[in-house]
Amino acid sequence: MSTRSPQTSHPSGTVPGRTAGVTAGQTPDGTPGVTPWHRVLGLAVGLVTVVSVVVLAFLWPSVTAEPRDLPVAVAGSAEQVAQVEAGLAQGAPGVLDVTAVDDRDAAVALVESRDVYGAIVLGAEPEVLTASAASPVVAQLLGQQATALQAQVDAAAAAQGVPAASVPTVVVTDVVPLSPDDARGTTLGAATFPLVLGGIAGGVAIALVVLGTGRRLAALGTYAIVGGLAIAGILHGLGGLHGAFLADSAAVGLTLLGISGTIVGAAAVLGRPGIAVGPVLFLLVANPLSAAAMPVEMLLAPWGAVGQWFPPGASATLLRDLSYFPAADTTLPWLVLAGWAVLGVVLVLVGHRRTWSAPVPSADDPLAASGRA
Template sequence: MSAAPDTHTAHTPIARIFAIAAGISVLVALIVMAFSWPAVTAEAKDIPVAVAGPEQAVTAIEEQFATGDSPFELTVVDDRDAAVTAIRTREAAGAIVLGDAPELLTASAAGTSAAVVKQLATPLQAALNAQAAAASAASGQQITAPTLVVTDVVPFAESDAAGLGMNAAFFPLLLGGMAGGIAIAFLVVGSLRRVLAVTVYAVFGGALLTGILQGWFGSIQGDYWANAAAFALSLAAIAAPIVGAVAVMGRAGIAVGPVVMMLFANPISGAALPSSYLPGAWGAVGHWFPPGASAVLVRNLSYFPDADSTFPWLVLAGWTGVGLLLALVGRFRTAGGSEPDAQAAHEDDPVAA
């Protein structure tokens, strides 16, 4: 008579349960801290504003902004045309044009900084009223203050007047790049095949995202193919480093996505808040990573074509190139995915007849 099988199942030790629960809690805390820290520590500062007009009026504005803790950095330009050029090239978030027809120039497509510049309308009009009152008292005649005109030089598209569609696309773009990189690393066998997969995924993904955001939602503007190239390179710059890291490190390379791209680079990318709002040099550091570079590039191509976009193009191309190079180097180091090392080392070899 055979003995009955032992159906007893070992339970997870209590100590391990506490360790797992504590580890997950710490992970959640790190995620909350990474995403909340920029918003909590953000402070409006170093917002570039151009000023044009008569020398005496410009000097008065400079003296007014020099007193107190002003978040603006004033730059004197020749005239209104120069101020508009400074805004379109993203050298200024707004401009103050003084003279007989005072005007406040803004660019809502620039994001949060432009909204802060727009708040200058009330104090500027109050200053004009005070000057008119002082002139009236001095001359004994009634002098009416000129009305400040607020002009949006670079508005969002009419189909997305608040810019919600474009701003909401940056985080899914990050998640899509991560998901594509992880999937390719483990579902595609062979280093050359992974490089091909990243390329095809980026090209198709870029074309599809541009078709949705520009052709359907109307959230972005500009040349379709330039925008598609920007989205494609953004996806590749996130996916390729993950594929490369998995190729040389094995499964531990997955951490490049959630740790480097999401927890570190995304909070300092400047996609949600202007880079100048972040403490120290973190805003500038964020532009060296794919989330920050893609946010700058997409916004420039869509609404600020006159701005210099060389740097974000180079950043995205650099991350893509390094990732693909690691994927090729990983062929001689480790399998990277689920295949054995010996199989991965010869997966791209020509098939013998």
């Protein structure tokens, strides 16, 4: 004779953990559960708002970009420089910002130190100096100035009765050309966005997976060093970077550390909401303002200068200088990248102190328990 296990009776025949008369996917009245209309419409409108902000953030800099106050040098006598400035003010107002120099050598020095984008050399041998490595767009713009300068030389020669065969021809010289491996500069210009994504991905992953302040700092350091060497190696192999390998690796590593460290530090201080710092600050704000593919001066003031104080902008400037402009002063971008790296480490340590001064967190929340070493 078989025996049956006694069954426990529950009020109204309900199953433990469920409301009486309600099955999975049903509302209390027994009908299939559906999302309320106000939540559906609110979600749709919210998603459209987010997408609109992303599209605006990425397109606004390029749509509003235009040549303005681009620094160039003009070599010649005071009278000749004044004539060129007057001609530029009439033909291209507000486009070029002229710096007068004594001779061609002084103009070349300014171009090689990246203080100007190019130069106009006047005199018996007129010449236009460009630097496509600084900006192919500005180099093309200055090349157009050679045509205008030639017209002025021809007019002056005709007024003086100089034979056409004796009129000098304006020469265009690319003082700092792009490498043949990256003749259009697309590889170097496109490198900034993957670096931003890499920094964000590394920061989010470390914040979510790694527990313990010491272990997080070790993960950040390892990620920055190995990532800097690997990415610099890839960019060198593709022809995008041409500076000293270790210097390029340090620049890339500091960029990754500045972005990922800030995210991990924000998560340590703010908890899970701190992870949103990365996409908002670095992807939607800093990356569009980095001026990686255009001159800083082409962005609306003061946003071009502001972008240079974030890792994407500082990294783009530093890598270009290391590759093509060894005479340029790279102090500011190095300090900016180092500053963000230090900020990330400090935030991680502050989060550690905050966690230990707070009540003991639940072990179920990795972010809440992340301050433990």
